Amino acid sequence: MNWTHKDLLDIESLSIDEVRHIFQTSSRFIEINSRSIKKVPILKGKSVVLFFAEPSTRTKTSFDMAAKRLSADSFSLASKGSSLQKGESLKDTVLTLEAMKPDAIVMRHSLSGSAGFIARHLKCSVLNAGDGWHAHPTQALLDGFTLSRFWDNDFQGKTLLILGDIAHSRVARSDIKLFTRLGCHLRVCAPRTLLPSGIQDWPVEVYKNLDEACHKVDAVISLRLQLERQEAGLLPDIREYAARFCLAQRHLKKAAPGVKIMHPGPMNRGIEISSDLADSKDSLILDQVESGVAVRMTLLYLYLARPKHEQEIPEG
Amino acid sequence: MGLMIIKNVILNDKTGMLLVENGKIVDFRQESPEDSSAEVYDGRECHVLPSLIDAHVHLREPGFEYKETIKSGLEAAAGGGFGQVMAMANTSPVNDSASVTEFMLARNMESHPAGPFVHPVGALTRNLEGRQLSPLTELKEAGCRAFSNDGLPVKDNELFRRAVEYASDLGMVVIDHCEDTYLAADGVMNEGRISSYLGLKGIPSVAETLQVARDILMAAYLDTPIHLAHISCEESLELIAWAKEKSIPVTAETCPHYLFWDEEIIQGYNTMAKVNPPLRRKKDVLAMRNALKNGVIDIIATDHAPHADFEKEVPFAQAPNGISGLDTALSLCLYLVRRGVLELDDLNWLMSISPGRIFNLPVNTFQKGDPADFILVDMEYEWQVTPEEMLSMGKNTPCMGMELMGRVMAHFMGGKEIFSRF
Numbered sequence: 001m002n003w004t005h006k007d008l009l010d011i012e013s014l015s016i017d018e019v020r021h022i023f024q025t026s027s028r029f030i031e032i033n034s035r036s037i038k039k040v041p042i043l044k045g046k047s048v049v050l051f052f053a054e055p056s057t058r059t060k061t062s063f064d065m066a067a068k069r070l071s072a073d074s075f076s077l078a079s080k081g082s083s084l085q086k087g088e089s090l091k092d093t094v095l096t097l098e099a100m101k102p103d104a105i106v107m108r109h110s111l112s113g114s115a116g117f118i119a120r121h122l123k124c125s126v127l128n129a130g131d132g133w134h135a136h137p138t139q140a141l142l143d144g145f146t147l148s149r150f151w152d153n154d155f156q157g158k159t160l161l162i163l164g165d166i167a168h169s170r171v172a173r174s175d176i177k178l179f180t181r182l183g184c185h186l187r188v189c190a191p192r193t194l195l196p197s198g199i200q201d202w203p204v205e206v207y208k209n210l211d212e213a214c215h216k217v218d219a220v221i222s223l224r225l226q227l228e229r230q231e232a233g234l235l236p237d238i239r240e241y242a243a244r245f246c247l248a249q250r251h252l253k254k255a256a257p258g259v260k261i262m263h264p265g266p267m268n269r270g271i272e273i274s275s276d277l278a279d280s281k282d283s284l285i286l287d288q289v290e291s292g293v294a295v296r297m298t299l300l301y302l303y304l305a306r307p308k309h310e311q312e313i314p315e316g
Numbered sequence: 317m318g319l320m321i322i323k324n325v326i327l328n329d330k331t332g333m334l335l336v337e338n339g340k341i342v343d344f345r346q347e348s349p350e351d352s353s354a355e356v357y358d359g360r361e362c363h364v365l366p367s368l369i370d371a372h373v374h375l376r377e378p379g380f381e382y383k384e385t386i387k388s389g390l391e392a393a394a395g396g397g398f399g400q401v402m403a404m405a406n407t408s409p410v411n412d413s414a415s416v417t418e419f420m421l422a423r424n425m426e427s428h429p430a431g432p433f434v435h436p437v438g439a440l441t442r443n444l445e446g447r448q449l450s451p452l453t454e455l456k457e458a459g460c461r462a463f464s465n466d467g468l469p470v471k472d473n474e475l476f477r478r479a480v481e482y483a484s485d486l487g488m489v490v491i492d493h494c495e496d497t498y499l500a501a502d503g504v505m506n507e508g509r510i511s512s513y514l515g516l517k518g519i520p521s522v523a524e525t526l527q528v529a530r531d532i533l534m535a536a537y538l539d540t541p542i543h544l545a546h547i548s549c550e551e552s553l554e555l556i557a558w559a560k561e562k563s564i565p566v567t568a569e570t571c572p573h574y575l576f577w578d579e580e581i582i583q584g585y586n587t588m589a590k591v592n593p594p595l596r597r598k599k600d601v602l603a604m605r606n607a608l609k610n611g612v613i614d615i616i617a618t619d620h621a622p623h624a625d626f627e628k629e630v631p632f633a634q635a636p637n638g639i640s641g642l643d644t645a646l647s648l649c650l651y652l653v654r655r656g657v658l659e660l661d662d663l664n665w666l667m668s669i670s671p672g673r674i675f676n677l678p679v680n681t682f683q684k685g686d687p688a689d690f691i692l693v694d695m696e697y698e699w700q701v702t703p704e705e706m707l708s709m710g711k712n713t714p715c716m717g718m719e720l721m722g723r724v725m726a727h728f729m730g731g732k733e734i735f736s737r738f
Contacts, residue, residue, distance in 0.1 A: 111633045
């Protein structure tokens with residue numbers, strides 16, 4: 001496939017064929033990642049800056065590992081200790097980074113739209129590793145890829161529930177866009193204070209009751225509850241939240257057989273997901289992490305090998 | 317000053333000549349007067365309108381001269397057709413003392429002694445902190461023409477009540493920026509479909525309407541005028557219409573941007589369209605246009621809020637609020653006239669006579685003896701909004717690049733030409 005995109009900012013900019021191509025390619029990387037020697041030379045000589053202006057463990061490690069598996073050089077930069085803390089503007093920071101000639105900047109930032117903002121100013125590729133509440137396209141793609149492995153790539157008519165803080169979640173926004181386009185029915189379940197204004201215009205069904213929300217669902221994605229939502233007055237307290245919305249086995253009695261449980265991490269056990277469910281056979285939480293490395297290898301490959309897209313992944 | 321004849325101009329659809337003497341309007345007529353010594357000025361078939369009055373600008377001086385100065389702001393006013401502008405107090409230092417007011421007026425006299433004129437709006441509370449009244453008498457005596465806590469509305473209803481009462485003793489109107497700061501906290505655009513899509517914190521329209529309701533009830537209870545700044549949404553208009561039916565002494569303003577754009581323009585995180593109150597829904601834009609016609613809105617003001625380019629070149633949430641408006645306001649509003657939304661007479665009322673009456677400023681209705689403050693406007697003049705065409709230092713406008721029609725060709729204050737594009 002001829003990959004023409006410069007940047008990965010959100011899910012909307014990918015066609016459904018491109019999404020399926022990402023899934024297919026990621027399957028090959030899953031296979032490579034299961035070998036004893038996991039490193040392949042396709043991005044040798046390329047350099048990737050990992051600019052995480054907001055704390056992150058798994059996304060950053062996942063991108064870092066993905067880059068190194070492809071033989072690219074990766075450089076990390078956190079906002080703590082960077083010149084952003086000294087009051088430098090984001091534009092100046094990324095222009096400075098670009099002057100060092102990286103092939104891509106992977107950025108995590110707390111402000112919505114910041115990935116698109118830097119992409120407008122940069123000639124190198126920008127991969128959005130999460131911008132504010134706006135988008136987290138690589139998370140959505142790894143969620144989709146994870147389910148595609150278990151559903152044999154058949155998403156049509158599947159029902160998926162996203163549980164928790166939808167309003168402040170970039171994961172929810174990107175997942176809803178991706179899974180809707182793959183043909184799934186989407187449900188959300190959350191207290192009204194954690195739903196975005198205008199949710200009635202989104203392609204989702206809104207549930208207040210978790211038992212009803214789980215009725216006949218094929219997969220549930222439980223979201224992390226940020227503990228500061230309580231301080232902001234959006235919730236009375238975490239205990240009350242957990243009583244209503246902590247996903248447990250008992251909610252899943254009427255779910256579809258083989259229901260899958262996912263969580264983007266990091267989990268608050270006992271708040272948004274019960275501990276035993278997180279560790280159960282239906283839980284794909286660690287599969288998501290595994291898929292994450294493969295999907296990010298795919299994305300780095302597609303965006304950085306450009307325009308030499310004819311370059312082939314070596315056969316095993 | 318002797319007699320001056322501005323020939324070849326159109327006033328109220330009649331072509332004729334405007335006679336001006338000693339800074340005052342003498343007459344508008346078809347035949348030349350006998351006096352052959354009169355200076356003749358060719359108006360080149362422009363429409364003649366009263367010089368505009370803008371009740372809401374931010375000129376940034378003192379303190380933020382990198383955004384705008386009184387000189388550059390007044391030059392933009394002159395070229396945009398505004399002969400009098402009311403400058404808000406959120407400078408640094410805040411305009412809460414005679415020394416700041418006098419400084420602003422002195423700057424005006426240095427750069428534009430013949431106009432346009434800045435009328436400072438004094439801070440209602442000291443340092444705009446909403447805790448203690450500013451020295452309102454001192455501010456009035458220094459030259460302030462109204463009081464406002466614009467941008468930082470007074471939350472304390474008791475303090476707000478006393479401020480309105482105290483100001484009324486001085487014959488001064490309080491201008492209120494209608495926003496419940498708790499509901500609006502940290503919001504960066506209208507709350508709704510687009511904010512949810514973009515993942516931006518919204519400002520609900522109820523943040524405005526609650527405060528509009530407070531002000532209406534306060535004005536009714538005190539039977540004292542309050543002016544409601546930059547109204548943005550339909551629900552506020554419904555409340556104001558109710559207040560006017562009851563003869564409650566409130567007046568209301570809106571801005572050109574609320575008449576032209578809705579929240580859709582924010583798509584792509586367009587910081588040029590970031591303004592407070594935020595651009596609302598399409599239905600609000602339509603309601604706002606209606607409100608110009610039915611008298612619910614009394615005036616159009618620009619809320620001219622210039623910023624430096626680099627300040628808007630940041631992720632959306634970090635960008636400051638504000639649109640630079642003096643250069644483009646009239647051209648935008650003339651579009652409404654061409655579309656039949658407004659008559660030219662309505663525009664004269666909304667952008668000149670009505671603000672003049674509310675704030676007790678000299679107005680020109682082209683009656684004998686009125687101040688000869690007027691503009692000559694070429695209704696067919698087409699121009700593109702570019703940084704170079706804008707006289708304001710602030711190039712922050714969603715109009716950038718747009719083709720507009722209608723422009724001020726000359727501007728007279730007190731019978732003197734203060735600006736010309738001829």
